Each structure stands twice: as structure tokens, then as C-alpha cells.
Amino acid sequence: MWQRQTPRGFVFAVKGSRYITHMLRLRNVRVALANFFASGLFELGDKLGPILWQFPATMKFDPELFDAFFRLLPKTTLKAAELALERDARLDGRECLQVDRSRRLRHAVEVRHESFVTPAFIRLLRKHRVACVVADTPEPWPLYEDVTSDFVYMRLHGSTELYNSRYSTEELARWARCMRAWSEGGQPEDARLVAPGDPPPDCARRDVYCYFDNTDKRHAPDNARQLMDMLGVPALQQAGTPAPVSRPRAS
Numbered sequence: 001m002w003q004r005q006t007p008r009g010f011v012f013a014v015k016g017s018r019y020i021t022h023m024l025r026l027r028n029v030r031v032a033l034a035n036f037f038a039s040g041l042f043e044l045g046d047k048l049g050p051i052l053w054q055f056p057a058t059m060k061f062d063p064e065l066f067d068a069f070f071r072l073l074p075k076t077t078l079k080a081a082e083l084a085l086e087r088d089a090r091l092d093g094r095e096c097l098q099v100d101r102s103r104r105l106r107h108a109v110e111v112r113h114e115s116f117v118t119p120a121f122i123r124l125l126r127k128h129r130v131a132c133v134v135a136d137t138p139e140p141w142p143l144y145e146d147v148t149s150d151f152v153y154m155r156l157h158g159s160t161e162l163y164n165s166r167y168s169t170e171e172l173a174r175w176a177r178c179m180r181a182w183s184e185g186g187q188p189e190d191a192r193l194v195a196p197g198d199p200p201p202d203c204a205r206r207d208v209y210c211y212f213d214n215t216d217k218r219h220a221p222d223n224a225r226q227l228m229d230m231l232g233v234p235a236l237q238q239a240g241t242p243a244p245v246s247r248p249r250a251s
Helices: 018-023 030-038 041-047 063-072 077-084 119-128 169-183 219-231
Strands: 012-015 048-054 107-110 134-136 151-156 207-212
Touching (some): 030 041, 030 077, 041 048, 063 119, 151 169, 169 207, 169 219, 207 219
Parallel strands (some): 012 048, 048 107, 134 151
16 A cells, blocks of 8 residues: 555665564574565565664674674565565464565664774675664764765754754754765765774765654654755655656655
């Protein structure tokens, strides 16, 4: 239904299962991951966008554990469908296992423990082409802008008050400048980097996904519209009409 009700060019960002990230904490997750991909994601077709894996603030960086998880993550919908065949009985009668064709899957990781502020984590993300989420929050959660894939995933939670503060014009102007640099294959001169000596993956252009999470109905919609105006991104059109192409994605 969502696939049909949204305009052409629209994509859904999907949040990975909390059961995998917060309860199992990445241990023995193969069946849980199969259940996740069998639960209906393929119904979105070409509107299935990046998958966000968000981890609790208490979870520390374990290189072997995260490397194993990244290896398990399917990089295409076809591989995801193969993994989904390993679902367990909890999805009997409710599974979706058919894909229209093989499409690339993108994964992004949002971490909140200071142990991830190490070049080793950045190198691991680049090895697997997983995006490091640029998450703007008040302290103590880390905010870094290392590019680790051919796309950038931003979550703007509020710079002064978590889930509640409004972004100023000056703050949005910097984010707009960052997004232009990322979308053109570069990075901002003032980028906040964990691994400043390691260059980002070479890429002529990047998709940039930006999501406002600084309240649902008050600041987020206005801030999103203001940022889109700064970037020259038109509002999404009605379902069934063509959407503009070759533009940064701000959602």
C-alpha cells in the first residue's frame, strides 16, 4: 500500500529490528535477521531505501562482533530474500519472500558510545561500505562526519535539546553546505572527523539522506522545508507524477 501511495522517486528509510540491536546485541542474530527481511520489506520494491541500525548508548565497540554482523548483512534484495528463507515459525503465514528483481541494499549504523570514536571503526565501516550516521545531538553522544560509503545518512535530533530544539538559520546553512559537498563527492573543509588521515571512498556523486527528529510536528517540518529551500530541493509531488532527478535527498 505504501509503495503505491507515495510519489515516484520517494524512498522509505527502514529502521532495523530493535530485537537484533538492543536485545540480542548482535549475538546469534542470523534467524532474527532472516525474520526481519521476511517481514514485508520487499513489498516496498524500488522505494526501499537505506536500512538504519541504531545501537544503545551502553553498547561498546567490539571489532569482531561488528565485523561478523556487517558480513551477515545482505547487500542486495536477492541476497536478503535468500536469507529470509531461514525465517522461523513466528512468521508462518505472514512472510513476504518475493523480490521483483535484485536491487542494492544500503545499510547505515548509528552508535552512541564513545568507544566507537576510533579510526578502527571507521575503517571497518569503509571495508563493508556501511554508512556512519551523522547524528546531531547534544552531548554526550558523539557527532562525527566521516564518509564511509557512497551515500550519507543524517539524523538531526536537535543540537541543544534532544528531540525538541529548533535549528537556527545559521545551523541549517552549515548542514546545507555539508550536504552539497557530500553530494558532489567531496567533504566539507570543516568536517568533524574521527580518522582525518584516511580519505573517504572515492565517489563522483553521493546520495544524501537527511531526516529531522527534533519533534514530530513542531520544529521538524519547518526546519526540513527551510533546508530544502536552501538546497533548491522542490517539495515531493503527488503520487503518479514524475519527481525531479539528480538532486540531494532531504526527507
